Amino acid sequence: MTATDDAGKRTYDLPVPDLSEAALAQATAEIAEHAAEYDRTGEVPVKGLEAAWRAGLVTATVGTRYGGPGVGTIDAVRIVQAIGEGDPSVALIVTNTLMAHAAQAELGGWYAEHYDHLLRRSVREPAFVNAIRAEPELGAPARGGIPKTTITRTENGWRIDGHKAYATGGTALTYHSVWVTADEPDTPSHRPRVGHVTVPGDAEGITWVETWDHLGLRASNTHDVVYDGVEVPYEAFREIPRQPDGSYRDPAATAGPGSFAHPALYIGVARAARSAFAEFARTRVPSALGKPIAETERIQAVAGEIDLQIATAETLAHGTLRRLEAGDDSVLPQLSVIKVAIARAVVSATQTAVAALGNPGLTRNNRLERHLRDALCIRVHPPQEDFALVQAGRRVLGA
Template sequence: MSAAPERTRDTVTATDAPTYTFPVPDLSAEALAAVTAEIAATAAEYDRSGQIPVRGLEAAHRAGLLTAAVGTQFGGPGLGPRDLVRILTALGEGDASVGLLAANLLGTHAGQAAHPHWPAAYYDDLLLRSRGGPALVNAIRAEPELGAPARGGIPKTTATRTADGWVLSGHKAYASGGAALAYHVVWAVADEPDGDPERPRVGHLIVPAEAPGIRWIETWDHLGLRSSHTHDVVYDGVELPADAFVEIPRGPDGVYRDPAAQAGPAGFGHAALYVGVARAARSAFAEFARSRVPTALGRPIATTERIQAVAGEVDLQIVQAETLLHGALLRFEAGDTSILPELSAIKVAIGRSVIAATQTAVAALGNPGLSRHHPLERHLRDALCIRVHPPQEDVVLLTAGRRVLGV
């Protein structure tokens, strides 16, 4: 596995070389499989305890996977979307919660690489933290009253302008990573003395996790992703510098639209981790089928045509999901922009295949597939969580239908 990044200089200016260097991870099938296996060894334990999957995250960090999207201008390998989805498929196959936390982090690094927007001191600090271990980041957007931001509306969470910077106040929900986060990227509306109250600015604030005024409420008790620590968090007068606010521009018509309302190439990381979950379900099904020898049959059920056909159906669904995932990114990399309106529908199709593969495996095994003594039960719970990631299926189908019908 790759070594930890090394510091190249003690200070940095705008014209200096990157402050840190990060290794290019080994993405060979063998190397990724080794990381998957190490993470999988503790996945069931963390699922039961609900604790942050520290050992799984550390395994991903040692392999250089958590810094794979750090931009080359910051000393990182700057890997692109197809490499990142390969990483996230491997991590999700080991533990879906590790995959989720990694997807949020890698998306942050990729966004910073493409369009640098963090306060320089904060991003340098994030890279410094990433030298010694996992340094998690998440965009914290949902609110108890508003619900999913992708369905419209602006946040109640406010960033009040002061003479020195901003004061952040509000209550957020579903903040994956919990107290294990190093930085929060908090969606808020600006409250400014010279702002337009009818059309306030909307953006994200970059918030160090140890800033005074942050309080966690442990609300997460979910069907799947149980060790992701997707709790509520309250910001009570958190003071931040002036450059911590990053505005999200309105559309040409002056209307604010949530960036997550439509899938893009950078957003396929979440879909990729669930493809990994389906792969884990396929492996668990095959292992059970090879080892299960009913007395009446006298041989492994894997030798029966029924179980072989089920295995084939599971494999078909996974092949379909992986082909959609990588095929869409290949078309985009080739410059085929006609695929952009279809990306949300492709994400939905991937989700359907992931769930179909996992449910097919569970249904064929009956009670063993639903027992907490067997990993298939956990994989099913985790796979179902793909539906909550924006854009959600009903919105996607409505938008696609209107496009097809021209209405």
């Protein structure tokens, strides 16, 4: 359903999600119901995505001026954590969409017709968007460099040509926000403009290359995608401003409050691992012991260690965001290393659970095996550990 605000802008009647702990737990359970199935097949996790959409979670960060709930960063992190506990592949696709809506609410920049179409789709069915940035040769752009994927002026707008890698969401995406270089040799500065161009997911000239055969998040459909003469309107391009020295600073190279959504989904994975460990411990009764292993001090200590690591990760994530919400900007320089600490705690929690169970923990019919594979994927999100630690070290040493 659409309406018009006082300024004549179209707005949309988007649901206000129930973010109570009980409602989020219900969403987690519904999404988790199909997670193992999609992990095995690697197909787009349609049932989990639909469950998240029905709960109103996919459009939770749409700005109020567009008719959305406009939830803030802390609640967005709670949403992502709950979905990640159910299925991190679903959570990653939803997270990227939530971040796109939040950025539009704060900064704007989307071509109005494209964003209107995205919201119109979102009212009646799940609609997802992702920033398509990495390339096979360049790798992750947070390490520097500019994209080889280009846009070239045409009579009616732009033509896009290029090959992108690790494009999470695959064919489930309604829109791609593609990182490109403008092929404009006659610009006064003689420097190519760099930015993002929004592309409808069903545009002619898009070809998906099914390259994703990963250890974890197997249903995220993070495939390669090729753009061959894809045409979009001129207004679909949004330039990234240059730095004073003329260089481009990649937005993903520096952690911001919104970037805590990605670690949050893996905190959800660690919580799922804790649940799986507890369930196994309560039901495992070795004949030599004659009682559940949950009643032994060793397993109780392991459970305590898992809980400690999860408490550490949750406190770091939510506590940092609350400090920022309260106006404490002193923590801003440490956001990247805080994300590293969260990643270490998540991996430690899941590895501790698996190690304590031995062979059963590494068996495919045990959920812990999947949770460990998924948790390890937290390390690939920018800024990555070595980069974050070097930057922090230079700051501390005044280099």
